[in-house]
Amino acid sequence: MSLLIAFVASMLVGCGTWLLLQRRLSRIIIGVGLLGHGANLLLLVSGGRRGTAPLIGVGDAADFADPLPQALALTAIVITFGVTTFLLALGFRAWQISNDDVVEDDVEDRYIARRAQIDREVADEIEAERAQAAEEDRR
Amino acid sequence: MKRLLVVDTSVRVLYHSILVLSLYFLFAGHNQPGGGFVGGLTAGAAVSFRYVAGGVDEVRKAFRLRPWTILGGGLLIAVVTAMVPIALGGSVLEHGDVEWDVPVIGVLKTTSALPFDIGVYLVVVGLILMMFEAFGDDLAVDDEYGTMGVGDALEADSVDHDLGGLTRAVDPELHTRLREPGDGRP
Amino acid sequence: MSQLVPLPIVLPLLGAALSVVFGRWHGFQRLVGVVCLSTSLVISIVLLVAADDTGFVVAQGGGWPAPIGISLVVDRLSAIMLVVSAIMLLAVLVYAIGQGEVERVHAGFHPTYLVLAAGVAASLLTGDLFNLFVSFEMMLAASYVLITMGGRAAQVRSGMTYVVISLVASTFFIIVLALIYSATGTINLADLSERIPELSGEVQLMFAIALLVVFGIKAGLFPLFFWLPDSYPTAPAPVTAIFAGLLTKVGVYAIIRTQTLMFPIDARPATLILVVAALTMTVGVFGAIAQDDVKRILSFHIVSQIGYMIFALGLFTVAGVAAAVFYTFNNIILKTNLLLVAGLVERRGGSSRLSEVGGMVRTAPLLGLLFALPALSLAGLPPFGGFVAKFAVFDAGAWSEQWVLVGVAAFVSLLTMYSMTKIWAGAFWGEREEEPSGRPEPGGRLGGPVLMVGSTAAVVLVGLAVMIWAAPLYAFTERAAVDLLDPSRYVEAVLGERP
Numbered sequence: 031m032s033l034l035i036a037f038v039a040s041m042l043v044g045c046g047t048w049l050l051l052q053r054r055l056s057r058i059i060i061g062v063g064l065l066g067h068g069a070n071l072l073l074l075v076s077g078g079r080r081g082t083a084p085l086i087g088v089g090d091a092a093d094f095a096d097p098l099p100q101a102l103a104l105t106a107i108v109i110t111f112g113v114t115t116f117l118l119a120l121g122f123r124a125w126q127i128s129n130d131d132v133v134e135d136d137v138e139d140r141y142i143a144r145r146a147q148i149d150r151e152v153a154d155e156i157e158a159e160r161a162q163a164a165e166e167d168r169r
Numbered sequence: 170m171k172r173l174l175v176v177d178t179s180v181r182v183l184y185h186s187i188l189v190l191s192l193y194f195l196f197a198g199h200n201q202p203g204g205g206f207v208g209g210l211t212a213g214a215a216v217s218f219r220y221v222a223g224g225v226d227e228v229r230k231a232f233r234l235r236p237w238t239i240l241g242g243g244l245l246i247a248v249v250t251a252m253v254p255i256a257l258g259g260s261v262l263e264h265g266d267v268e269w270d271v272p273v274i275g276v277l278k279t280t281s282a283l284p285f286d287i288g289v290y291l292v293v294v295g296l297i298l299m300m301f302e303a304f305g306d307d308l309a310v311d312d313e314y315g316t317m318g319v320g321d322a323l324e325a326d327s328v329d330h331d332l333g334g335l336t337r338a339v340d341p342e343l344h345t346r347l348r349e350p351g352d353g354r355p
Numbered sequence: 356m357s358q359l360v361p362l363p364i365v366l367p368l369l370g371a372a373l374s375v376v377f378g379r380w381h382g383f384q385r386l387v388g389v390v391c392l393s394t395s396l397v398i399s400i401v402l403l404v405a406a407d408d409t410g411f412v413v414a415q416g417g418g419w420p421a422p423i424g425i426s427l428v429v430d431r432l433s434a435i436m437l438v439v440s441a442i443m444l445l446a447v448l449v450y451a452i453g454q455g456e457v458e459r460v461h462a463g464f465h466p467t468y469l470v471l472a473a474g475v476a477a478s479l480l481t482g483d484l485f486n487l488f489v490s491f492e493m494m495l496a497a498s499y500v501l502i503t504m505g506g507r508a509a510q511v512r513s514g515m516t517y518v519v520i521s522l523v524a525s526t527f528f529i530i531v532l533a534l535i536y537s538a539t540g541t542i543n544l545a546d547l548s549e550r551i552p553e554l555s556g557e558v559q560l561m562f563a564i565a566l567l568v569v570f571g572i573k574a575g576l577f578p579l580f581f582w583l584p585d586s587y588p589t590a591p592a593p594v595t596a597i598f599a600g601l602l603t604k605v606g607v608y609a610i611i612r613t614q615t616l617m618f619p620i621d622a623r624p625a626t627l628i629l630v631v632a633a634l635t636m637t638v639g640v641f642g643a644i645a646q647d648d649v650k651r652i653l654s655f656h657i658v659s660q661i662g663y664m665i666f667a668l669g670l671f672t673v674a675g676v677a678a679a680v681f682y683t684f685n686n687i688i689l690k691t692n693l694l695l696v697a698g699l700v701e702r703r704g705g706s707s708r709l710s711e712v713g714g715m716v717r718t719a720p721l722l723g724l725l726f727a728l729p730a731l732s733l734a735g736l737p738p739f740g741g742f743v744a745k746f747a748v749f750d751a752g753a754w755s756e757q758w759v760l761v762g763v764a765a766f767v768s769l770l771t772m773y774s775m776t777k778i779w780a781g782a783f784w785g786e787r788e789e790e791p792s793g794r795p796e797p798g799g800r801l802g803g804p805v806l807m808v809g810s811t812a813a814v815v816l817v818g819l820a821v822m823i824w825a826a827p828l829y830a831f832t833e834r835a836a837v838d839l840l841d842p843s844r845y846v847e848a849v850l851g852e853r854p
Contacts (some may be wrong), residue, residue, distance in 0.1 A: 065523070072529075076533040102542075108206060109489070109492045117518055117519070133515050137509065141647070237378055240375060255358050260417065261361035261416050261427075
């Protein structure tokens with residue numbers, strides 16, 4: 031049983047990772063969801079074997095399932111739910127602004143790169159002028 | 170918006186029964202499956218039926234209070250429940266139980282975890298209402314105008330939809346200044 | 356005393372609830388925010404004194420005893436972090452009120468900010484690995500809202516990166532938690548401190564590295580920092596300041612806490628930490644040199660400075676850990692301070708880009724002063740607090756004979772000085788080269804609204820106080836380090852006396 035769950039968890043994490051690497055936020059959100067499910071399943075498996083319902087049930091103490099991972103998984107699910115909602119809102123906003131939900135490159139990075147290029151061009155020009163001047167001097 | 174008879178009627182039947190179910194989950198939550206979060210989500214499902222039937226106006230009609238008032242009230246109840254034991258000399262979140270001997274019904278037992286759960290319930294319901302408030306409307310706008318371009322989106326009242334209409338109506342000049350794409354640099 | 360421990364978490368939450376319910380009354384929101392944060396500052400100071408007195412103040416949530424219930428623990432490290440973060444949260448709130456932009460337009464600002472305050476306090480106080488996750492999430496969820504508040508295109512773009520990266524880190528945290536729980540059967544930090552040494556060495560090392568990666572993403576360690584300089588600068592100025600000051604340092608706090616408390620000395624990846632520290636320092640500072648925007652220069656410096664803290668921690672000696680603690684809280688003050696000034700410069704000059712502002716030393720001399728003091732301190736010039744912190748780090752490195760790292764750290768210091776000079780020359784001296792992209796605001800004689808300049812000046816004074824009381828503060832961090840390196844005291848304080 032837990033082998034099956036472990037297998038499912040690994041599938042979920044694998045698919046989630048692949049989706050995370052996409053450029054579109056809608057796919058990333060699904061990826062994050064799958065990744066979260068995988069992690070929560072893993073949390074559930076970490077409690078060990080199956081057993082009867084803890085805390086409310088009556089029975090031998092050795093038969094109970096471990097309640098803590100279940101509580102943890104529940105909390106983690108709630109948090110994932112909330113944050114996924116926020117991501118959806120963000121995607122909606124991105125779509126509102128640009129009609130698209132592609133995660134774009136950092137604008138400032140490109141600006142810096144452009145400045146570097148301009149610097150290089152200027153340096154090249156100066157270099158060329160100097161070379162020309164030296165040429166004329168020699169003549 | 171065009172309304173469908175079948176959907177309208179079934180929502181009328183379903184809405185209240187799902188709300189009752191959500192209340193059942195809320196109260197049963199202490200030692201059975203359920204609780205504030207699950208109850209709140211169920212109530213949210215009921216609200217989304219109303220949304221499917223009649224759009225965001227229908228949702229507004231269902232709840233008179235503003236979404237953030239519900240959310241804040243829930244948070245307030247939960248936090249106060251957590252704080253009361255500190256004032257009484259216990260530790261945070263500690264809880265006790267009360268038993269009432271109600272004449273006809275019999276013995277009622279409740280714990281102080283119940284108000285906390287009610288708080289959580291209200292927070293979840295408030296959050297879901299806020300989502301409808303924030304995103305429910307704009308889709309309708311898009312149906313009217315087709316897809317929105319950058320300028321449209323900035324001019325449209327999208328500011329007012331931030332946080333479910335939690336934006337103040339201040340001078341429009343400040344709005345525009347805040348919205349200037351100052352760092353959308355070349 | 357233990358009754359006070361949950362209050363720094365619960366009070367801001369109560370304030371958040373009140374300011375949501377009464378969101379219509381803006382003045383009330385401001386009042387609630389300031390009152391809540393001042394009260395929790397006072398409580399934090401009381402807790403600091405108590406923790407320094409007895410070593411530990413422990414509260415058990417729900418009245419359940421330690422390994423079962425939720426423990427809240429104040430020791431010297433968390434107490435000093437709590438006090439410093441409370442001061443910064445309060446100062447930045449006052450600054451935001453003075454600025455009155457995002458704070459005025461969005462009724463959601465105050466509740467979210469208070470939730471952030473509660474999340475920071477909860478991360479510092481919790482004695483339980485899972486609650487650390489929950490507190491981080493509380494803090495991060497609030498930060499997602501704050502960083503995208505306003506919803507401009509640039510904010511949405513960088514917000515996406517920020518949220519997705521943080522989410523991946525959180526998911527990884529859950530996975531690590533699941534593994535740790537299945538290996539040890541507990542998630543209480545004190546309990547883990549006893550059970551982890553029973554595992555085999557490889558498993559211990561794997562957990563230590565996995566936790567380092569999880570918190571490294573939040574703290575901005577070398578290969579994992581790429582999201583930070585991209586996302587922080589787009590937020591509104593007060594938000595950038597509080598993020599720069601607090602969020603990454605809470606990540607550093609978590610690294611210090613978990614590495615020292617959970618793992619025995621031979622399971623700590625000390626060499627890895629030192630290598631990562633050196634790379635973080637250098638890559639961060641080189642990134643800063645390349646930038647042209649004040650906020651982005653400072654954001655890269657956040658990364659570079661994290662390297663120093665991790666370097667000092669990686670030594671795992673009393674001097675090293677003490678230096679790490681000292682550096683961390685001193686850096687919270689400096690970084691918040693510099694970004695608050697950056698916000699003022701941006702407001703006064705209409706842009707935060709160096710080529711678009713200039714000559715501020717004439718137009719707004721007070722801003723120049725408010726920038727120069729923390730900038731010199733950050734670069735490590737005597738006699739400022741930053742010098743004491745850096746000296747402590749170098750000293751600890753020298754005692755452990757990590758000469759290469761000390762050399763790298765000294766070199767990075769020079770480059771830090773260089774890029775501070777670059778900001779100074781670009782923003783305060785000379786003339787501006789291009790027209791600013793925004794609209795400059797007249798700032799009057801002070802250079803900005805009274806509340807903004809006042810709160811920035813207050814943070815500068817706190818930084819100077821660290822310089823004046825450097826000796827007692829360093830002695831305090833040494834006591835904290837002794838506690839951190841001997842986890843048995845923490846375990847005893849949380850779990851009670853053992854036979």
